[in-house]
Amino acid sequence: MRENIYLQIYAEYSNRIQSGQLAPGTKLPSESELAEAYKTSRETVRKALNLLFREGYINKIKGRGSFVLDRTRMDFPVTGLISFQEMSGTLGVPSRTLVEETVLEPAGSLLASQLHIAGDTPVWKVIRAREIEEERIILDKDYFRADIVPFLSKEIAEGSIYEYLETGLGLKISYAKKLISVEPSTEEDGRLLDLKKYEHIVVVRNYVYLENTVLFQYTESRHRLDKFQFVDFARRVRS
Structure with missing residues (x-):
């Protein structure tokens, strides 16, 4: 369902981070790039990124973007x-x-x-x-x-x-x-x-x-x- 697309974005990126496909320090695509790739709004993308941030998968740096965190804590x-x-x-x-x-x-x-x-x-x-x-x-x-x-x-x-x-x-x-x-x-x-x-x-x-x-x-x-x-x-x- 399209209203749950932020969960799809979250699931795909959290899986890629956990599997090692995205190494620590990797910069994620911008909100605009993700919105274009998933054919959705920046607000929906932002919701997915905030969930990734809260769950400890990424760090969001103002003016620079979102970066993958090292999960080997x-x-x-x-x-x-x-x-x-x-x-x-x-x-x-x-x-x-x-x-x-x-x-x-x-x-x-x-x-x-x-x-x-x-x-x-x-x-x-x-x-x-x-x-x-x-x-x-x-x-x-x-x-x-x-x-x-x-x-x-x-x-x-x-x-x-x-x-x-x-x-x-x-x-x-x-x-x-x-x-x-x-x-x-x-x-x-x-x-x-x-x-x-x-x-x-x-x-x-x-x-x-x-x-x-x-x-x-x-x-x-x-x-x-x-x-x-x-x-x-x-x-x-x-x-």
Whole structure:
């Protein structure tokens, strides 16, 4: 049926992307070209492209067109509380951590509101780029309350901070609240990550609590959007 032609366009292009016929980075025909090829309107084509975008098959760049995304993404658990070192151990590919900054400084008003502390409270700020297969694709910005984590160093940050907190300091890290959003990339993202052509980034904000329910860490984990898919297991609960 002609009214479902946008689904036909979506199905044909999603199949070509999944089968590898269209390689990552390939530019799709323009809306006008697709409308002519399928004998339909640009509005119908736009509907199909938006569906491909929402399903993670393409990236739409204003003024440049639509490009095929790399579907070989790494799974990142939504509900789990896992360190990068623990995650990278399961990938089976080369990875490393590049420490940009480890400094003790006052929280300031914005960070204080995230950690529910006074603005002059000292916090440890740790900025790290995560490199996987020689591409910097994650930027982790961690903030720890210094009254709970009295000392951090570049050497500790290059390894696993969680291992240091749990085995070295005896802290019992229990749970986290996570907020996930897609946002425009920043100058800092462009400087510290290999963003390539991507103008947006997936941001995972973590509020991490100890076993005694004290919020002690706030993290912004910024992921290049073509390299990760966030996964979870859900079970329907019947009343």
